[in-house]
Amino acid sequence: MIEISLTPIRRYWLASLVLLLLPVAGYAEDSVWKPVPLGDAASWPAWRGPLGDGVSQAKNLPTHWSSSENLAWKTSLNGWGDSTPAVVGDHIFLTLQNEANELRLLRLDANTGQIERNILVDTAETPREAPQRSSQKFHNLHNMASPSPVVSGDYVVVHFGNGLLATYTLEGEEVWRHNLQSEYGEYSIWWGHANSPVIFKGMVISVCMQDSLADLRQEPIESYVVAHDLKTGKVRWFTPRMPDGSAEELDAYTTPLLVQKDGQTQIVIMGGNALDAYDPYTGKQLWHLPNLVGGRTVTGPVLGDGNIFTTRGMRKPLLAVKLADFRGEVPAEAIEWTVEKTTPxxxxxxxxxxxLFTVTDDGIANCYDAKTGQQHWRERLGGNFKASPVVADGKIYFLNLDGKCTVVAVKPKYEEIAVNEINDTTIASPAIANGKLFIRGKNALYCIGK
Structure with a gap:
């Protein structure tokens, strides 16, 4: 049975909210926080799409496919990774690591799947063994090519688990590179660095959230947020991010979410027992909601109807936070509701x-009323999941590890539309662009389209 905890709007909460809110010029009562567009609505320029929320405006996507139906093309990949492809115009950008430990950036033709560029970015061995709480080692389900590439204008930004951050032109010419481990210290995250960067107003914004080892050493290891100039690579700002906590609960693999309202823009970050936000122009922390203790955090935050939805990490509660013009520490009463069990x-x-739709790692899909947290339905889809679901044209695409994709209607009553399979291991989240669905398998990239 699902357990839901609702937070009433108490008098003392209203009083404290008045102190937290800062008036905004031209504020309208019906204005709400919305995702910042990351690119053209028909593209998929970053990990979770044009709004960073896993939603596409595409229409008439295929709901059924097989090796003989609606498979536009399939391209074999000499290497693998968990990064989601970035699809902009006629180009697909994809990162991988091969058996020679080469970290590569590929550009493919989105219409044919032909590999047009195959760029050696760096070389690095993926550490699979390391003493506990010393340096990073990688889970067997991923490698150095887990962070997803990001496309903005004439540039594509790539990031790898060895700390390499680089910008290329769309034609494949290197513009600049940094190594965040070399510059800010070795990663101490337990299961391998995997955060994807985001781009805002000509800045590449990256996060690193990791075990501080503060109980083991005199100088704790920093977690941080850093912004580089997209065109020059110059550091625009650097902000330490050191929430309370210890050991693995400080690890996070999440990607920042850009939100906006009435001319304000914020970078919202979840991980390390805290949800917080930063000014993307300066890196200044604007507000923080602490004490969200749960464990290392993989699920990233999403925005809907002015609410941030996130989990407290490691299958701990799912929660909704109603965004306001917070400043400083945000009290726990800002949490509108929580769901205690069956969380991803x-x-x-x-x-x-x-x-709000979720799927657990062991294949239980849930649908909740986003305002109240009340459950509409729960259904076991079967299989294990790592990919995040995507939405387009009133349908949700749930992709499990074994290449099985269950297509479900966006409705308060469970309605299965189709179940499709490809013969591959599918860990990466799908991309939707130009009216097609792109599925990255361990062996190949698949384009599903009519």
């Missing part, structure tokens, strides 16, 4: 039509 460890939630 890895796949991020997706919001659509006033509902």
């Amino acid at each position: 460890d890895t796949p991020s939630p997706v919001f659509a039509n006033g509902m």
Whole structure:
């Protein structure tokens, strides 16, 4: 049975909220926080798409496919990774690591799947063994190519688990590179660095959230947020991010979420027992909601109807926070509701039509009323999941590890539309662009389209 905890709007909470709110010029009562567009609505320029929320405006996507139906093309990959492809215009950008430990950036033709560029970015061996709480080692389900590439204008940014951050032109010419481990210290995250960067107003914004080892050493290891100039690579700002906690609960694999309202923009970050936000122009922390203790955090935050939805990490409670013009420490009463059980460890939630959809790592899909947290339905899809669900044209695409994709209607009553399979291991989250669905397998990239 699902357990839901609702937070009433108490008098003392209203009084404290007045102190937290800062008036905004031209504020309208019906204005709400919305995702910042990361690119053209028909593209998929970053990990979770054009709004960073797993939702596409595409219409008439295929709901059925097989090796003989609606498979536009399939391209074999000499290497693998868990990064989601970035699809912009006629180009697909994809990162991988091969058996020679080469870290590569590929550019493919989105219409044919032909590999047009195959760029050696760096070389690095993926550490699979390391003493506990010393340096990072990688889980067997991923490697150095877990962070997803990001496309903005004439540039593509790539990041790898060895700390390499680089910008290339769309034609494949290197513009600049940094190594965040070399510059800010070795990663101490337990299971391998995997955060994807985001781009805002000509800045590449990256996060590192990791075990501080503060109980083991005199100088704790920093977690941080850093912004580089997209065109020059110059550091625009650097902000330490050191929430309270210890050991693995400080690890997070999440990607920042850009939100905006009435001319304000914020970078919202979840991980390390805290949800907080930063000014993307300066790196200044604007507010923080502490004490969200749960464990290492993989599921990233999403925005819907002015609420941030996230989990407290490691299958701990799913929660909704109603965004306001917070400043400083945000009290726990800002949490609108929580769901205590059957929450995801890895796949991020997706919001659509006033509902929040999740899938647990062991294949239980849930649909909740986004305002109240009340459950509409729960269904066991079968298999294990790491990919985050995506939404388009009133349908949700749930992709499990074995290449099985269950297509479900965005409705408060469970309605299965189709179940499709490809013969591959599918860990990466899908991308949707140009009316097609792109599925990255361990062996190949698949384009599903009519």
